[in-house]
Amino acid sequence: MMEDAATHDQSSWFQATARQRLAGLLDPRSFTEFLGPSERVESPHLHIFDLPRAFDDGVVVGRGALGGIPVLVAAQEGQFMGGTFGEVSGAKLVGLVRAARDHKDLPQTVLLLLDSGGVRLQEANAGELSVAELMRAIVQARCSGVSVIALVGGKSGAFGGAGLTAATCSRVVVSEQGRIGVTGPEVIETNKGVEEYDSRDKSLVWSVCGGKNRRLIGMADAFTEDSMDGFRSAVRAQLTHVARLDLATLQAEQKRLTARQEKFGSCEDAVSMWKILGVNDPQSIPDMDAASFIKLANGIEDANHDAR
Amino acid sequence: MLTLYFKHTAKQRLPGKKAEALIGVVASGNLEVLLERVLLDAACEVVIATPVVGYDATWEAVVAEFVERSSPGGLRISINDGGARPDTVFLRLMQGCALMESV
Numbered sequence: 368m369m370e371d372a373a374t375h376d377q378s379s380w381f382q383a384t385a386r387q388r389l390a391g392l393l394d395p396r397s398f399t400e401f402l403g404p405s406e407r408v409e410s411p412h413l414h415i416f417d418l419p420r421a422f423d424d425g426v427v428v429g430r431g432a433l434g435g436i437p438v439l440v441a442a443q444e445g446q447f448m449g450g451t452f453g454e455v456s457g458a459k460l461v462g463l464v465r466a467a468r469d470h471k472d473l474p475q476t477v478l479l480l481l482d483s484g485g486v487r488l489q490e491a492n493a494g495e496l497s498v499a500e501l502m503r504a505i506v507q508a509r510c511s512g513v514s515v516i517a518l519v520g521g522k523s524g525a526f527g528g529a530g531l532t533a534a535t536c537s538r539v540v541v542s543e544q545g546r547i548g549v550t551g552p553e554v555i556e557t558n559k560g561v562e563e564y565d566s567r568d569k570s571l572v573w574s575v576c577g578g579k580n581r582r583l584i585g586m587a588d589a590f591t592e593d594s595m596d597g598f599r600s601a602v603r604a605q606l607t608h609v610a611r612l613d614l615a616t617l618q619a620e621q622k623r624l625t626a627r628q629e630k631f632g633s634c635e636d637a638v639s640m641w642k643i644l645g646v647n648d649p650q651s652i653p654d655m656d657a658a659s660f661i662k663l664a665n666g667i668e669d670a671n672h673d674a675r
Numbered sequence: 676m677l678t679l680y681f682k683h684t685a686k687q688r689l690p691g692k693k694a695e696a697l698i699g700v701v702a703s704g705n706l707e708v709l710l711e712r713v714l715l716d717a718a719c720e721v722v723i724a725t726p727v728v729g730y731d732a733t734w735e736a737v738v739a740e741f742v743e744r745s746s747p748g749g750l751r752i753s754i755n756d757g758g759a760r761p762d763t764v765f766l767r768l769m770q771g772c773a774l775m776e777s778v
Binding site: 384385386403404405414417418419420421422425444446447 | 676695697711725755
């Protein structure tokens with residue numbers, strides 16, 4: 368079912384569908400889908416709202432290989448209902464991570480191709496529940512030695528439950544277009560006022576939520592250009608860098624987050640954070656090409672903390 | 676939601692051995708098409724689920740034109756529609772057939 372692939376190495380990750388991303392990321396013909404579209408495991412709720420369903424409920428799960436290393440994969444389709452967590456789409460993600468946790472003969476690396484605005488409002492209770500179950504499953508899987516790597520570079524970003532999910536992963540790989548957050552810009556503006564956060568100021572929104580800032584302040588472990596090849600090589604490089612999750616890791620992470628809050632708590636925008644990080648010319652970051660940015664980010668201590 | 680069902684007999688079976696293929700996504704102005712090689716001989720069925728009512732005749736015409744052009748014998752085609760225009764529908768159907776014929 369991976370034939371939907373006019374994909375090649377330089378194709379945009381941002382523009383691609385979930386299935387095209389899997390075709391571009393994994394080794395050719397290595398992918399086997401679980402609960403594929405012909406099984407029609409669809410949302411039982413959407414028709415009540417007179418909304419169309421998708422044969423895979425917007426999540427593709429399966430196994431494959433990346434550079435010869437076996438992996439389990441899940442990809443959210445950000446174009447379908449904003450890639451949201453519903454009863455079925457959520458259960459597919461949870462089931463995949465639990466399978467890695469419980470069956471040591473399965474690949475012990477899980478790649479989550481996140482592209483989601485969060486919980487699907489039409490099935491909110493089931494969606495919220497599945498986010499909680501997914502975070503628990505990821506932590507348990509990591510404790511049992513599984514690496515869970517989040518890939519963020521889709522149109523819907525990783526917000527709400529997807530942002531929380533990214534934060535529970537062993538490693539996060541992001542592109543410039545990949546936004547990560549919990550509460551979206553419009554919601555912050557609605558609740559806190561336009562003085563707090565102007566959601567129409569796109570350069571502010573992207574500089575705060577976008578991949579470059581997330582990489583610089585240590586929310587993402589690797590940055591890539593927006594391409595299939597970029598994500599493939601960035602993920603491959605991370606596969607060998609995953610530390611085991613234990614008490615010491617969590618304590619180090621807590622320490623790191625406390626320090627980050629102290630450091631950046633009073634910043635009004637992303638540029639002032641980059642100034643504190645010691646970037647010489649922080650204004651130049653938004654226009655910087657991927658290769659120069661990766662070099663810059665790799666040289667910044669706060670961006671490369673090993674905790675998580 | 677509206678469900679439409681069309682049954683045709685194509686001129687011939689669609690070449691190729693691929694059992695199934697999926698093309699497109701359910702998004703505004705887009706649709707997903709699932710093609711399965713499950714029918715006998717030159718039979719072809721198209722099942723459409725759409726939230727947009729009142730375009731039955733347009734769907735019928737697009738499907739008939741598609742069957743005439745690509746002769747998708749043996750296929751059951753299922754569509755989840757997100758309000759796609761007829762040209763997009765036709766394009767996806769043709770792309771789906773090309774996938775089923777590819778190696």
